[in-house]
Structure formats: structure tokens, C-alpha cells
Amino acid sequence: PPNGAFRGFGAPQTIFAVERHMDRLAEAIGMEPIELRKKNLLGVGSTMPTGQVLTGSVGVEECVRWALEDSDYEAKRRTLGLANKPVGGRKVRGIGASVFLHGAGFTGSGEDRLKGAVELDLLKDGHVRVRSSSTDIGQGTETVFRQIAAEGAGVPFENVSFAIPSTAHVPDSGPTVASRTVMIVGSIVGHAAKELGERVCKEQEAGGGSFAEASNRLIEREGPVVAHRRYGHPAGVKFDDATYTGTAYPAYAWACDVAEVEVDLDTFEVDLLGFWSAVDVGRAIHPVLCRGQLDGGALQSIGWALCEEVQWKDGRIVNPRMTTYIVPTALDAPPFHTHLVEEAYEHGPGGAKGIGELPMDGGAPALAAAIEHATGIVFDRIPMTPERL
Numbered sequence: 001p002p003n004g005a006f007r008g009f010g011a012p013q014t015i016f017a018v019e020r021h022m023d024r025l026a027e028a029i030g031m032e033p034i035e036l037r038k039k040n041l042l043g044v045g046s047t048m049p050t051g052q053v054l055t056g057s058v059g060v061e062e063c064v065r066w067a068l069e070d071s072d073y074e075a076k077r078r079t080l081g082l083a084n085k086p087v088g089g090r091k092v093r094g095i096g097a098s099v100f101l102h103g104a105g106f107t108g109s110g111e112d113r114l115k116g117a118v119e120l121d122l123l124k125d126g127h128v129r130v131r132s133s134s135t136d137i138g139q140g141t142e143t144v145f146r147q148i149a150a151e152g153a154g155v156p157f158e159n160v161s162f163a164i165p166s167t168a169h170v171p172d173s174g175p176t177v178a179s180r181t182v183m184i185v186g187s188i189v190g191h192a193a194k195e196l197g198e199r200v201c202k203e204q205e206a207g208g209g210s211f212a213e214a215s216n217r218l219i220e221r222e223g224p225v226v227a228h229r230r231y232g233h234p235a236g237v238k239f240d241d242a243t244y245t246g247t248a249y250p251a252y253a254w255a256c257d258v259a260e261v262e263v264d265l266d267t268f269e270v271d272l273l274g275f276w277s278a279v280d281v282g283r284a285i286h287p288v289l290c291r292g293q294l295d296g297g298a299l300q301s302i303g304w305a306l307c308e309e310v311q312w313k314d315g316r317i318v319n320p321r322m323t324t325y326i327v328p329t330a331l332d333a334p335p336f337h338t339h340l341v342e343e344a345y346e347h348g349p350g351g352a353k354g355i356g357e358l359p360m361d362g363g364a365p366a367l368a369a370a371i372e373h374a375t376g377i378v379f380d381r382i383p384m385t386p387e388r389l
Contacts, residue, residue: 015100037099052246056345090265098361101254107248111180114231118185133167143286178354179355183250183348183354199218253279258277259275270389277337280353295359307385
């Protein structure tokens, strides 16, 4: 069968189960689902299941506050839903929420084993080239790495280039997965850039001239000027693979999603009217690209929740092409209302955390809660197709 790393690989499934279970717990004790979540939010000082104590960059409370306020969640929970359906109406609206997290970087000791590396070259006239195997597949790695390097070296953005990540001439930075590119690899890009900038500044102090002139002298005297950096976890980040205890991730991204739906009670088609997402990203190095990641991931989660399903018959996939395995397009996208919460992670570049996988985790449970509010139908599996409804 086809296989590969579906965005989040494992976390979306787990978060869906956890969030649906939270809804059942709230129902059992007669509490509004979001209130149960608010009473149990993690914060600085909280202990995770692996024994990890959260020491900072936990912006989940702000995420919940913003998402609920911007979506008018509490008022809509009172005025929408099956109980408030107009007499004779054949469409009913509902709203639901999810609260979730995703660890940045490889779990446990994964980054210690990888020891991802980057190299930055000082070029003529004070230009800098970033060499990394991290690959830009549309998420903006090239732009963000250039931003990080420019800030670290103290040079203009346009003076930084990004080498094509061919294994012929870039070091092994580790794979472009696991919400690790900016937080893990970007952090060593920043350190390497700072090292280059400091070397040029020392040359300026010794021989005068501009940054560009000092760079040219260094290259003429020493030949290739290269800063090599390899990732290592910050002090205190330790994980025991045998007992599965310790710091599972150096940092977590946090979010709250809210979905508002309208369900046709004749066809059971689901129309997603709005999608609100508040996300603690640590720091958004490039806010437009950051929102693009979040909105794209949310749309993927919406497709996973409502229409995407691999169909099997007699051991064969019967919908192996894009005409039969339906994914949402831009025409299917709801109005996205995305808010960036910035609770900086002290060891990320500028405070940034990894957010590539996070938006995949919350859409399905938020949609399931909204459909339940609208119809009273409880779903514990996806996709929530009209046929299943």
C-alpha cells in the first residue's frame, strides 16, 4: 500500500481521540465542553505525562481567549444548535472548538542522534550563503533562513543567498519533517551567522573599512571562510528512551480552533462557514508565511475531517487518483481568521517554535464538535461524509 509521512503522523489521530473524549466527559458531568478544557489548561509549571515540567512558552490560555472572543463562540453556543433550529427549517448551524498542542523537533533523543548541521559561507563584498539540506517545499524555508542569517550576521537580507540543497555541497541538516526546520535548524543557522558576523567585525576593528571591505580581506588572507554549526539540545533537555521519560520536546506549539458549520438536514452536506485559529508560534519570523502554513494545514485537516478517505476492496485501493480521492481546493476553503500568539521560546531563533504540523491536529475535532452541536450526531471516526451523517 502507499505510505509516507502524513502531516503530523500520529498526532492528528491522537488529538482527535483526546478531544472527542473531552467532549464526552463534559457531557457526562453536564458542563460546557470548552469550560472543561479551560479548567484543565496546561501552563508554566505543569507536568507532562513523560515527567517533563513546562518551563516557558506556554501560550495556550491566550489562544483560547482569542479564538473564543473572535468567533463569538459562547453566544453562538447558546443561540445556534439543533435545539434552536427554526421551525420547519431544513438547515441548522453549530459551532465547536478544540484545544491542542504539537511538539517541535524529533521526539525524545531524536535530535541528539541526528545532530543536524549547517554551514554558512562568507562571500565577496560581505555576502553570506546558507548551506543546509532543509528543503523549501513551499513553506518558505529559503526566505526565513535568509532572514535569520541576515539578522545574525548583521547584513541586509538581499546580501544573503540560499544554496540549492544538493547533497553534493550541503551538510546533513536532518530531514525536512517533524516541525523542526525553523526551530532546530534555524537556530544553528542563526548561531553560524552570528559567528561569521563577529569574525568580520573583528577584522574591521583590526584593519578598519566597511563590512564588505573587511570581508574581502578575510577571504583574501584565509581562503574560504566558513562557519559550521551542529545542533545540540539546550542544557537540561534529556530523554530516557528506555523508560520514555524526560523532555519529550524542547518546546510545544499550542492552539485553539473554532469551526462554525451549517448542515443541510435533507442532504446532510456540511458547509463550513468560518474557521478561527489562534496559535502560539513562539515568534513569527515571517508572519505572512507563518499564516500560510497555518491556513494550509487547517485546510488539510478540514479535508481529512470531511471528505478524504482511502477506499479498499479485495486488498486494492479503488480511489488511487485525485479525481476519486477528493481533497479540498481553494474554492472549498472557508473564511480563515488566524491569530498569531507569540510566547517566545528562548532557544528558538528570535523565539520561534515549529508549527508545520500543529494546524493538522485541531480541525477534525473542532468540526466534529460543531456537527454534534448542529445535529446531535456524535462522531468518533472520520471522514464525516454526508453518507455517514
